[in-house]
Amino acid sequence: MVDLQSPLGVTFIPGDHGNAAGGVGITLHERTNISLIQVTAWNNTIPTVLTAIGSATGVIVQNKPGHGWVAGEKSVFGFAPGRFMVTGATPDLEQRLRAAISTDLGTIVALTHGRTVIRISGSRVEWVLAKLFALDFSEHAFPVGTGRATLHHDIHTLIQRIDENSFDLYVFRSFARSFWLTLGHAAEEVGYRVE
Structure with a gap:
């Protein structure tokens, strides 16, 4: 395990964002020390x-x-x-x-040095991910533990369902900052929290 500096840099802003007035629909978290x-x-x-x-x-x-x-x-x-x-x-x-x-x-x-892992979780996680990927994220089609390799435009992403409302997204570190911003934009309408 390598202790790496986060590639998210200044785009990692903890707190609530987007339309969070009615509650937070998802949480974004960078998994580190793995x-x-x-x-x-x-x-x-x-x-x-x-x-x-x-x-x-x-x-x-x-x-x-x-x-x-x-x-x-x-x-x-x-x-x-x-x-x-x-x-x-x-x-x-x-x-x-x-x-x-x-x-x-x-x-x-x-691949520790070459990938960033983002955990996205919450009651609206399937809705937000479906905006970005042409996959069925419902639990019957994408059960807990299952992983998929896919693309969002040219960003290769490995996705694994961790539990009912959580997914880990594995992206190349060089695309992590851009992908993080894309996730934030996709989550704005449901409100999101960065932890």
């Missing part, structure tokens, strides 16, 4: 790699394509065939995964 690791399994090693991820993280994972798993501040989700984003507030997460997954099973790439 490790982000991409694990890619070779075609014939996916079940073994998922077992290894589970033993390294303590998250119970199963070989169910398109699914994801959340356990507290740790999560795992598949965003492409054989590719998994593993997140945790554990500084030695990369070392634990490297010890559990040999190069004959797959590859491990640390």
Whole structure:
């Protein structure tokens, strides 16, 4: 885990914004002090790699394509065939995964330095996200734990549902400030809080 300066800079303004007079519809929060690791399994090693991820993280994972798993501040989700984003507030997460997954099973790439994770939560979260992405965010179509890889214009975004009213959005650090402002604009009509 790398202690990085936030790329949000002056755009990170705590407090209530937009049409918050009738209450706050969503909350925006940058997740910090977490490790982000991409694990890619070779075609014939996916079940073994998922077992290894589970033993390294303590998250119970199963070989169910398109699914994801959340356990507290740790999560795992598949965003492409054989590719998994593993997140945790554990500084030695990369070392634990490297010890559990040999190069004959797959590859491990640390992405902590290259991604920003924004948690968006609240009663209007599905409404706000649907303004930006051509996805069905309802819980029956996008259940807890599930992750999707998508785009907002040219900004590649990995999205994972954390609970009924919360999603984590993974974006490249170089786009984080612009994307943060876009989220704020999309949330203005329902009111939003920055924490």
